[in-house]
Amino acid sequence: MTAHARSKSDKPSKTSKGPGRSLMERAALRSRSVLLFGPIESALTRDVVRQILILDQMSQSKPITVYVNSPGGLADDGFAIYDVLRFVRAPVTTVVTGLAASAATIVMVGAPQDRRFVLPHSRIMLHQPSTGIRGTASDIAISAKEILRLRHKANELFVRETGKPIDVIERDMHRDFWMSAQEAVDYGLLTKVVDSATDLPS
Incomplete structure (x- = not known):
């Protein structure tokens, strides 16, 4: 996951428009499914959050299913989606x-502990936040302090969501920590490996 203060040169990715996208969105709304596919950045976060809020307004009793296939991205966006899911x-x-890697793992654990599922050939990767720090010495010091705070917040999140002690989470997230689908279940990140949509709760 990346800790990143967006600069003027950052351009949000363009989302496709047109009748094809509209048809897909309507189909997704009918099935109460949200697709989080691709890098997690502001444009994707906006679309995902909007769909989740619309589905919640349509019904507070019918489940919303978020499908995650992402290499990660901005940690703040990952936490934003997590907070909305809660x-x-x-x-x-x-x-x-x-794939659920980096900031995507934050979204992945946005569901309650008994409602997180994974398909058999998926991979999961945890790691600590990173950043490309530039600027004056004062700016670098401020950024370094902020990334330490972000790392602590991520560590605390996974302690809470897995039940593992903080020293284990800190050790495992110090470098890229890859897991298979079943290993992620055994680690406490996910509920169950599923082969069919019929295995999902209603």
Whole structure:
């Protein structure tokens, strides 16, 4: 996951528009599914949060399923989606479909501990936040302090969501920590490896 203060040169990715996207969105709304595919940045976060809030307004009793296939991205955006998943009243399920790495693991654990699922050939990767720090000595010192605070927040999140002690989480997140689907279940990040949509809770 990346700790990053967006500069003027950062350009949000363009989201496709047109009838094809509209049809897909309507189909997703009908099935109460949200696709989080690709790098986690502001444009994707905006779309995902909007869909989640719309689905929650449509029904607070029917579940929302978030499918995650992402290499990660901005930690702040990952936490933003996590917070919204916890904020809504509708039951939330997350399903990893391929890859959940870095900031995507924050989103992955946005569902309750008994509603996090993973497809058999998926991979999961935890690591500590990173940043490319530039600027004056004062700016670098401020950024270094902020990334330490972000690392602590991420560590505390995974302690809470896995039940593992802080020293284990700090050790494992110090470098890239890769897990298979079953290893992520055994680690406490996910509930179960599933082969079929019928295995998901209603």
